[in-house]
Amino acid sequence: MVTVGSVKRETDTVNSYELRPIDDELLPAFTPGAHIDLHLDNGLTRSYSLMNCSWERDRYHLAVDRAARSRGGSRWVHENLRVGSRLLISPPRNHFPLEVSASHSVLIAGGIGITPLLAMARFLERHQRSWELHYCAREPARAAFLSEISRPYERGKVTMHFSDREGLPNYDAMVCGKCLDTHFYCCGPAGMLDAFLRATATHARQFIHIECFTGSAGTVDGEFDLILAESHRTLRVRKGETILDRLLEEGIHVPSSCREGVCGSCEVRLLAGRADHRDMILTEAEKAANETIFVCCSGSLDPSLTLKL
């Protein structure tokens, strides 16, 4: 349980919120790239990345973009969260961790996707690591935290890209010519993530990290594409349904039993994409290898998954 310490209007559509602990307790620690879930009074749960310096234990700082087509989450936050409001949150989780040993980090942010990358930039700067940030927005008025980001850094370099002026960003230019041990991070709208993945298609997968902000981070239930490599079909997994649901609806038979990720019956080979593994079977290494997925319970961290079906 936390209380809202401050609300700041950052742009026409983006507010930032500072959450503070109710007592003098310390908030659980987090690592750059982490997010928390807010349990809203209207019954919805929404995830937001933490932007502040990850060593701060007295506050969580997040930003909410009131989406034009909000399904109720961001609109509720904008209309209801005020200073002094109390809120139930989950402890931080990190599906978008920073590889701190990298020689160089390239951070590419689109719109409100700046939030987790800001936490990363702050961490990298503090720990004297080499980094660069590309912040893409339509125009300066829509780039939240622009003034903070534009200040000079010792180890990092920030480049702004305003598409209303310059056209679409050139992702190839952002990712080429880096040293071998560079890690690349991208967070932004689906179109940007697709372009980023195309630009980094020849990079080894362990250096490429993306976080997708479609509704909730780690879309377990819905809102991603399912490419069936052997049947040559693409299905859209809708909000509120599992991959298994969608497949069975299409008449594609996959064995299943427990429907909770313990029995292993529904295992399918994964050919591309990163799953949001919610089973209890795979080890961490197996999850990271992303060679297999249990479709009754797991979702996607990427805009699409390719299955061997």
Added chain:
Amino acid sequence: MLTAEQARLLTDVSPGSALNSYWKEHWIPALRSAALESDGAPLRVEILCEHYVAFRTTDGSVGFLNEACPHRGISLALGRNERNTLTCIFHGWQMNADGNCIHMPTEKTDAQCARVPRIGYATREAGGIIWVYLGKGTPPQFNDFAFTHLPSRHVRARASYNYSNWLQNVETLLDSSHIALLHHDTVYDKDTRKEGMMQLSANNDVPRYSFEPKAYGFRSFAERAQPGGNTYLRVTEYVAPGMAYIGTTSAEAAFVIMVVPVNNTKTLGWFVFWDERGDINERLPAFLMIGTDEDDDDFVASRAGKLVGSQDREAMRRGESWTGVTGVILEDYIVAESIPIPDRTREFLGSGDLAIVRLRRELLRRIEAHREGKPLPENAGNIDYRSLRSLAEVVPAGTDIRAFADTKEEERRRSFGGEATARKPGASGVDPVRDVVETAAE
């Protein structure tokens, strides 16, 4: 729940099957050393659906041969065992302990003997057990288990046969969930000495499982919160394909269970007990002896195949027994024998079965790797089998259980530091178990 294909891969040991071939890549514990005496009657041994004879020659070597005489296929179990040879009674063909034919009285000369295919297999005696290698080519390095070094007084190897497929026998070794249920009588019995702290499984049928992959198989953790805030931690070590360390925690004394497929509906189950500190027979865990016969070559001989139908229903009704069967071994065997090969394509597994899901995946992976011609990770020469033990301990809640298990293993490893000197047999003249009697392969 498995597909039919997966279920077959894991259960079918018929000759030619992937599982049969995979099993043959390992040293297999076949029978007890004490079962054979020099110049004694050959014994018939069935392993992996194939039939062999075992005999001990005059000078003490072990021969493990195909049962069928290479001449016309009748049983060498009828053979005369004398003068370091096994002589078929049919035509007098003689085989040495390596399984080479050395004399054919029915031919003018022995010139053809060298052409007769060798029918013997590499053997090794250690820990009171005769181990055999039935695979192709050079045998893998013999795994250096803790009990393979000890003098015979310190090791007791007991064998048993039950009439069920091997897989459910291995699954039982990893299935922590059944302890307080199937073995209710032992866990809740106030009079039973606290062996392996099984009693701490009481009232706690839903352990939290986690696993750590290992070259030899995997390490399985089961945590049970205890009243008062501690955690009862059981760590089971699974060594592929059929071995587990369960339930004890001491470095000096332990037991291991090994499961060997005899055929698709019969299994050889080994219980090997050891204690480095003294005579093992004074320290056998009673709960594992209850219900068994005296005979170490088959300690359920009087019951096997007859367990189903033998439950004491009156005792169950009176509340004296949960299963109607006496002792944990017979309880495990009665459920195994009740359906010799359960239908694993129709199961409903839950979170309590995670260890079994893990086991099956691990085995499938290894069998597949073997089919692709890859070396078996469990046979890699650099695994420290000697330091392997299970754990059963109460630890403070929040303990890092992986680090805890690693620390314990490291402590055991360091205690073996002076191993060449620390393991001398006692001065009382006990002879060490015959340790390096390995008949040559090719």
